[in-house]
Amino acid sequence: MSESVQNAVGRRAFVVGGAVAAGGAVLAGPLARTASAAAFGWSDDGSQYVVDTGANLVVRISKTTGDLTSLVYRGTEYQGYGGMNSHVESGLGTSTVTIAQSGSTVLVSVGHGTLRHYYAVRSGENNVYLWTYKADASVSATRYIVRVRPGLFLNDEPDSYTYAPTTIEASDVFRKSDGQTRSKHYARLRVADYDHVGWSTGTVGLYLVRSNHEKASGGPFYRSLLRHQSADGGGLYEILYYGENQTEDQRFGLQGPYVLAFTDGGAPSSALYPAALTTPWADGLGISGYVPAGGRGRVAGVGITGRNTAFTYTVSLANAAAQYWGQARASDGFFSVPGMLPGTYTLTVHKGELAVYSTSVTVTAGGTTTLNTLAIPSSNDPGNASAIWRIGDWDGTPRGFKNAELMTYAHPSDVRAASWTGNVVVGGGTETSSFPCYLWKDVNSGIVVHFRLTAAQAAAAHTLRIGVTTAYANGRPQITVNDTWTSAVPSPPAQPSTRSLTVGSYRGNNHTFTYSVPASAWLTDTGAYNTLRISVASGSGTTSFLSAGTSIDAIDLLA
Structure with a gap:
């Protein structure tokens, strides 16, 4: 956790993953204290089903749309901004909504075409358990968003744009007056890196605990928006299928449970985390696609x-x-x-x-x-091959390259980014940290790597490899050696068709480009530096950071 985040936690702050707000607060979840059973139950106010947990949470769900219309915790309303509710995608519209109680569980079922969505509330818990069953592509259900009223939590982190009035890309990437960038896309984390996302004031915590993502797409390293906050309000997301940076087709079936959890300021109970959560109480509720x-x-x-x-x-x-x-x-x-x-x-x-x-x-x-x-x-493992020199590690990521860490939570134009240009000299120990993690046709194409060869090395042909993790607009590397030998333009591998490098993700399909460089391309003077020029080839893309580009995993010249 960065120093700025540590300073925020304990005031009015956000918490993502395993980070816990200060204050030693009581946990919520299956281990929470049980309230008076007499207070638990549901009622019908005519337009909404009203469910009281018997603890500190009262939930209201529209009988017409299945939207979650109210979340009152300890007497404070947390749900909603801009006249919008919490719901699947941007709201399903007219749906069939029913409610039933089974012992200590109330289940609200929402039907909309082939889609089914469920809310379960348990006696004495300040949690709402959610499932979404998507049978096919007839309904564009890709997420659940919990909308939170403005002013309740503080967030001036990468996924916030409260103080970022200048739009710099599309309608979702912004620049603050100090040059730092903000966007709801800048979550920092891969799916495997977090269990929950939310905020804490130190005395109240509001979190969305993710599901196991068994019906999501993209695997453990997928990155997507998790949360946003602006002057208008905040949102917490469970992404079921998102059309950005996808490397797989969407999967159908039941996703969940994911859990909306209120706490007294601490993290949600670890018993709610996807690796630990069990729901035997839901086995007989009739949830579509449910497998005990x-x-x-x-x-x-x-x-x-x-x-x-x-x-x-x-x-x-x-x-x-x-x-x-x-x-x-x-x-x-x-x-x-x-x-x-x-x-x-x-x-x-x-x-x-x-x-x-x-x-x-x-x-x-x-x-x-x-x-x-x-x-x-x-x-x-390409890292096992004997190499004359190597820049970066073969690990499927741009880790260690210039600006690599920053790019998971900032736009490439961010004031904190080091220059994207500048050539590299092999042998000084800074080859990786001085080589940019991303190359774009319109920004830094043509970067030169300088290196020496021994007489024996210069007398032989060698294979040069460039590993990439993703590409935008079919950007792929073409090389020139000593301005005398130029490779053919390689064919583009299959990569996601949407933005990636500018929205916090280098994750696509790892691919290795290989180039057979003849001995005639090398300099015979062992004291002179050979030059390797790496350019980005593509006729696609637009300009600047949205021109054709690619993310680098490793570069090496094999012995």
Whole structure:
């Protein structure tokens, strides 16, 4: 957590992921204290269903649209801004809405065409459990947004634009007077990095705890908007499928539960987090597509060999119906991924975010599929190849390159960004930190890398590799060596078609470009520097930071 964020927490601040506001506050969730059962229940006021948790939360849901129209916690209304409610996508419109109570649970069911959405409230809990079932593409249901009244929480972080009056891109990226940029897209985090997103005043916390994303798309490294705040109000998001930077088709079925949680200022109970939450109380509620714990299975791996222990390894499992992931243990590569729907999956081992191994695995209901030690072949990791020089690490990310960390929460034009131009000299130890993480045709195409070769090295042909993590507008690298030899323009690999580099994401499809450089291209003077010019080729894109571009993973010249 940055110093500025630490200073904000404990006043009126936001909390994302595992960060906790100061104050030692009481947690909310399945472990919360139970209030008087007599206060728990629901009523019908004519236009809305009113559900009282019997604790400190009263929820109202429209009988016409299924919108969440009111969230009153400890007597304060938190829901809504600009005349808008909290709902699926931008609101479903006229829907069939019903309510039923089963013991200590009240369930509100919303039907709109083939889509079903559910709100569950439990006696004594200051939580609302939500599920969304999307059967097909007939309804554009891609998110749930919790709209929060303005002025209740402070947020001047990357995903806020309260103090950023100047629009610099589309209608969703803004610049403050001090030159810093703000956008709801600038969440900093991958899906695997957070459990919840929200705000805290120190005495009241409002959070959205994400689901396990088994029906979402993009895997553990996907980045998307999580939250926004402006002078008009704030929003918390559960993204079910978002049309930006997608590398997979959308999945259909039941997504959830994700949990709207109020607390006394602290983080939500960890019992609500996707890795821990169980909902046996929902098994008999009739939720469409619901699969109880007994209908799910687990995959466990004894270990993974062939790892570079300087990197984190993640195991993902995916098919057309579902996706899951888990982190491999640093000591031996052991992993366990529970709660999976039955089926056959592609299991992929990622070094950082780079796929280095894959196999097929079948999951059965109620069973554990145990895998023997997985062995990553040395040739599967490009970092194992012998290189004359290398810039960056082969880990599927631009980590370590100039401006790489900043670009997950700022626009490339941000005042905090170091110059995107400037050439690089191999051998001084700053090759990676001085090479820009992104290249654009209209900004810094033509960056030059200077390097020396020995006589033996200069007498031979060599392969040069450039790894990329994504591209915008078909941007791809073309190289020129010593201004005498130029490569062909490579074909563009499949990449997301939407904005990426300017909205906080380098995540696309990792791809390695290879160039066979003949011996005749090298300088024979061993004291002279060879030059490698890297340009961005593409006829697409517009100008500046929206011209064709690409994100760099690693560059090396093989021995």
